[in-house]
Every structure is written in structure tokens, then in C-alpha cells.
Amino acid sequence: MAEIVMAYSAAHAPMMTADPGSAPREQADSFFGALEKVRDLAREKDVQAIVMMTGEHFTNFFLDGLPQIAIGLDDEHLGPPEVWLQVPKKMVPSNPGLAAHITARLIEQGQQPALSYGMKIDHGFMTVYYWLDNSMELPMVPIVLNCTTPPLMTMKQFYDFGVALGDAIRSYDGLERVALVAGGGLSHFVGEPRVGDIDEEFDHWFLDRLASGDLSEILDMPNDELAEAGNGTGEGRAWVALAAAMGGAPGQVLSYQPVYEWINGMGVVLY
Amino acid sequence: MTLYMVQRCLFDHLRRLEAAGDGPKPEIVTEGYTLTPEEKRAVTEPDIGAIYAMGAHPVIINGFCRALGYKRADYRPLLEQSGAVPPRRKTRWQKS
Numbered sequence: 001m002a003e004i005v006m007a008y009s010a011a012h013a014p015m016m017t018a019d020p021g022s023a024p025r026e027q028a029d030s031f032f033g034a035l036e037k038v039r040d041l042a043r044e045k046d047v048q049a050i051v052m053m054t055g056e057h058f059t060n061f062f063l064d065g066l067p068q069i070a071i072g073l074d075d076e077h078l079g080p081p082e083v084w085l086q087v088p089k090k091m092v093p094s095n096p097g098l099a100a101h102i103t104a105r106l107i108e109q110g111q112q113p114a115l116s117y118g119m120k121i122d123h124g125f126m127t128v129y130y131w132l133d134n135s136m137e138l139p140m141v142p143i144v145l146n147c148t149t150p151p152l153m154t155m156k157q158f159y160d161f162g163v164a165l166g167d168a169i170r171s172y173d174g175l176e177r178v179a180l181v182a183g184g185g186l187s188h189f190v191g192e193p194r195v196g197d198i199d200e201e202f203d204h205w206f207l208d209r210l211a212s213g214d215l216s217e218i219l220d221m222p223n224d225e226l227a228e229a230g231n232g233t234g235e236g237r238a239w240v241a242l243a244a245a246m247g248g249a250p251g252q253v254l255s256y257q258p259v260y261e262w263i264n265g266m267g268v269v270l271y
Numbered sequence: 272m273t274l275y276m277v278q279r280c281l282f283d284h285l286r287r288l289e290a291a292g293d294g295p296k297p298e299i300v301t302e303g304y305t306l307t308p309e310e311k312r313a314v315t316e317p318d319i320g321a322i323y324a325m326g327a328h329p330v331i332i333n334g335f336c337r338a339l340g341y342k343r344a345d346y347r348p349l350l351e352q353s354g355a356v357p358p359r360r361k362t363r364w365q366k367s
Contacts, residue, residue, distance in 0.1 A: 057330060058328075058330055058331070058334075062279075063278060063328070064275075148328070148329070149328065191323075191329030191332035191333030191334075191336070191350075192329050192350065193323075193347065193353070195333075195346070195347050195350070199364075201364050201366060202362070204364075205363075205364035206364070221363065224360075225360070225363065228359065228362045231329050
């Protein structure tokens with residue numbers, strides 16, 4: 001059976017690859033240093049494949065058909081579509097056996113993920129993935145989540161999804177060592193009047209709870225309250241699902257930096 | 272119904288721009304979309320504040336503004352002055 005040998009959540013601001021030098025040096029060093037640490041750990045653990053969740057940015061779906069959760073089921077997925085991202089375009093290999101198994105097990109457990117062939121993997125995936133493996137050969141099963149278009153699944157629902165996802169990965173017998181990755185967050189405002197703001201108070205509050213392993217206040221939070229921290233901040237749903245998949249264990253905050261040049265609270269939490 | 276058409280019109284425009292690559296940038300197309308005169312004006316002028324006030328998705332607004340070459344310092348005031356900014360509410364993480 002597969003083991004989730006490591007899991008981490010990381011912010012995915014496009015500027016981290018499009019223009020990394022625009023951030024203050026100390027902040028960039030802290031954030032990228034955390035990504036280097038998880039990259040080294042993945043090599044040490046000899047990870048065979050990753051399962052990665054991130055928010056949907058109207059790259060694959062639009063308002064005429066927008067699933068709350070969709071799983072990419074192809075042998076490989078093209079990314080990134082953003083030519084300005086400074087990440088080479090490539091067909092990134094997946095593990096279709098793992099993807100199919102996860103989908104089936106999630107449905108057996110009462111989850112209802114959409115099936116997607118031809119999924120494109122945008123900056124939500126590629127910024128973080130490229131730092132994990134810049135050869136882009138490590139197989140990745142992509143999962144997109146609706147984090148910005150109401151009505152949205154709640155944090156509690158994503159926690160339950162994460163529990164089921166963890167079970168689904170661990171019940172797969174085709175691999176031994178899988179990593180789970182969440183991309184997105186922390187606080188940021190996209191196309192809103194507060195664009196450019198970072199809610200540092202929220203970020204610290206959120207990270208403190210992930211670090212303690214006590215997510216009760218996060219899971220109790222209604223969607224309209226979460227939206228006060230920024231519409232992009234809803235990508236924290238992926239972080240909560242990941243924490244749930246890891247059994248609610250305390251996370252290790254490797255870095256937090258409010259990078260205003262990237263209009264994003266940047267953080268990395270490792271499990 | 273027409274809010275969806277506004278968003279569809281903008282989304283399709285963004286996809287056309289993407290497809291054009293480094294070539295000539297296509298003009299926004301409003302034919303084929305059921306738009307009111309005010310909606311047509313807002314997307315062609317363009318009037319970012321009005322598009323926001325209509326309720327267009329912020330991700331679409333962000334993409335449209337980027338395609339227009341706006342920096343956030345350019346379009347933040349347009350949104351702030353739209354007359355549609357929701358009031359802030361107290362949250363559990365605010366200390367003050």
C-alpha cells in the first residue's frame with residue numbers, strides 16, 4: 001500500500017517564478033529556502049509520485065460548468081498555459097493508475113469529484129511543482145478545487161474531503177511512496193478593491209492553528225468570514241484538506257513572508 | 272442572465288488574446304452576446320468600476336485589467352470608486 005511519506009502546503013503566487021527577484025532578498029530567501037528544504041526531503045524520501053491540489057483559475061472550467069473538485073485522469077497534463085510564468089511548457093507525467101484509484105475511492109466514500117481529461121496545469125500547480133522538480137519528470141496527479149466562485153464548499157467539507165483523499169491514496173497498492181502537496185493561499189486579493197493587500201493577521205492566525213493541529217476554529221468559519229481575508233485566500237481550503245489527509249497532525253511552519261511585491265502572503269507548512 | 276453574458280464576453284476575449292500570442296491584439300467582440308446597452312458600453316469603453324459593480328467575477332476582472340496593461344495601482348482605485356465596495360465585517364482573527 002502507498003504511504004504518504006511527506007506532505008506540504010505552499011503559496012503559489014505567479015511572481016515567484018515570473019519575477020522572483022522582485023521580492024525583498026530576505027523574504028525570497030526564506031520562502032525559497034523552505035521550498036528547497038521540501039525538495040531535498042522529497043529526494044531523501046525517494047517520492048515516486050505526488051498528488052497536488054490547487055484552486056481553479058478558469059484555466060480548465062468556466063461558469064458554464066464549474067465543478068467543486070475535479071481530478072485529472074490523463075497519462076500526462078500540459079502546463080503551464082501562462083507564457084509569462086518563466087516555467088518551460090511541458091507535458092508533465094501523471095500516474096493514471098493512482099488517479100483512477102483515488103477517484104474511485106473518493107466516490108466510494110461519498111465524495112463527488114468531477115472527472116477531467118485534458119486538464120491543463122497552470123501556475124497554481126507549476127510554480128510549486130517546478131521548485132520541487134525542475135526536470136518536471138516526477139509524476140503528478142492534479143486536483144483542482146473551486147476556491148473562488150460561490151457557492152463554495154466550506155472548510156469543514158474540505159476537511160472531510162481531505163480525510164477521504166488521505167484514505168484513497170493510502171489504499172493504493174501500485175506505489176509505495178507518495179507526496180501530497182497543496183498550492184495556493186495564503187492571504188491575497190485578486191480583482192477586488194483590496195487588491196495588493198495582505199491580511200497578515202489572518203495568515204498568522206491560520207498558520208498558528210495549522211501548527212497546533214487544532215483546526216476547530218478554522219473548520220467552524222463560514223465562507224463569508226473567510227472571504228474577508230481575500231478572495232484568493234480561499235485557496236487555504238487545499239491546505240485544510242491536506243492537513244486532514246495527514247490526520248490533523250501539527251504542521252511545521254517552515255516560512256511565512258508577506259511579500260507585497262507579489263501581492264501575496266507566502267508560506268510553507270510541512271507535515 | 273446577462274451578468275453571465277458579460278463574463279462570457281470578457282472570458283472569451285481573454286482567450287482570444289491568449290491565442291493571438293505576440294500577434295495583433297483582437298478587439299473585444301460583443302456581437303453574439305446578449306448584453307444591455309450599459310453592459311456593452313462597460314466592456315467596450317472599458318469601465319472597470321461598472322463591470323465590478325455588475326458583479327463580474329474578480330478573477331475575470333483581474334485578467335481583463337492585466338490584458339489592458341493595468342497595474343494594480345491603476346485599477347485598484349477604479350474598483351474602490353465603483354460604489355459597490357462591500358462593508359468590512361469583524362472577523363475572529365482580528366485582534367483590534
